[in-house]
Amino acid sequence: MFTDIYSPLQQLKHFSENQIFVKRDDLIDPYISGNKWRKLKYILAAASEQQKNHLVTFGGAYSNHLVATAAACSRKGLKCTAFVRGEKIACVNNEMLLLCKLYGMKLIFTDRLSYKHKASLFEKYFSEDSNAFFVDEGGASAEAVKGCAEIIAELPNDIDHLFCAAGTGTTAAGLLSGIYQHGLKTTLHVIPVLKGGDFIADEILKYTGRNDQLVLHTNFHFGGYAKTTPVLIDFIKKFTAAEGMLIDPVYTAKMFYAIDSLYTDRYFKPTDKIVALHTGGLLGLLGMKDRFNEI
Numbered sequence: 001m002f003t004d005i006y007s008p009l010q011q012l013k014h015f016s017e018n019q020i021f022v023k024r025d026d027l028i029d030p031y032i033s034g035n036k037w038r039k040l041k042y043i044l045a046a047a048s049e050q051q052k053n054h055l056v057t058f059g060g061a062y063s064n065h066l067v068a069t070a071a072a073c074s075r076k077g078l079k080c081t082a083f084v085r086g087e088k089i090a091c092v093n094n095e096m097l098l099l100c101k102l103y104g105m106k107l108i109f110t111d112r113l114s115y116k117h118k119a120s121l122f123e124k125y126f127s128e129d130s131n132a133f134f135v136d137e138g139g140a141s142a143e144a145v146k147g148c149a150e151i152i153a154e155l156p157n158d159i160d161h162l163f164c165a166a167g168t169g170t171t172a173a174g175l176l177s178g179i180y181q182h183g184l185k186t187t188l189h190v191i192p193v194l195k196g197g198d199f200i201a202d203e204i205l206k207y208t209g210r211n212d213q214l215v216l217h218t219n220f221h222f223g224g225y226a227k228t229t230p231v232l233i234d235f236i237k238k239f240t241a242a243e244g245m246l247i248d249p250v251y252t253a254k255m256f257y258a259i260d261s262l263y264t265d266r267y268f269k270p271t272d273k274i275v276a277l278h279t280g281g282l283l284g285l286l287g288m289k290d291r292f293n294e295i
């Protein structure tokens, strides 16, 4: 399951002067998609090394990480439990949690205050379970960084600009460490999808120890995490129809919008080679059906 993967590099059709390619990690798996697959690879290996067969993790009610973890655990024959942020009543009709349940994940709904204390929750519920293995929200960990760093080895080594969207910054940290490991001249451009995304630089630095080839673009959050505007929704529609490639409103649409906007502002040289990492997360569209009603 974590050996052969399908993640081709495809050129976008409608940006013509610059060569813009997309690393299609969204095609790795519909449910263990994109960076969540990359992150889980070594987390599952660590659990198995420590002979733990019960993953315990954390996420919001529309978390791609929860679905990915549930699917990966079922395929590996592992038990899994998730602490879900929020009240059960607000989540009953949620498509993402339905998938989690189908894959056999046990859900523990947790109010926002207790949810903040992840280590205490784990301790409270699973101190007696010697098989329980703690996996942080979004899979953030050194193992996840290692998995994401492997993406660099699958890319050409003459890329000028590599783009990714960031929530916790773990994926970005992996990409940047891969760039340094291979001694590439590539600049990593990171689009935080939340407001005040400057903290991402420090998150990345914790793992990489340097960030001289990093550029953060903090003004493409569209109001904050999971927030959208009609402009972004319109962009998703146009992009998807033109490229035949789905993008999600929470992460990848903000990244592609940023690239489009930098391109329009002539940020790139015509000869620059640009790659965008499609981190997947397309199920995120399901929670946002209503925002597409107007168009």
Ligand SMILES: *Cc1c(COP(=O)(O)O)cnc(C)c1O
Pocket: 034, 035, 036, 064, 065, 138, 165, 166, 167, 168, 169, 170, 171, 172, 248, 251, 252, 279, 280, 281, 282
């Ligand atoms: C989770 C997720 C991200 C954010 O990854 P981080 O490592 O937390 O920065 C980006 N894109 C998609 C599609 C995701 O599901």
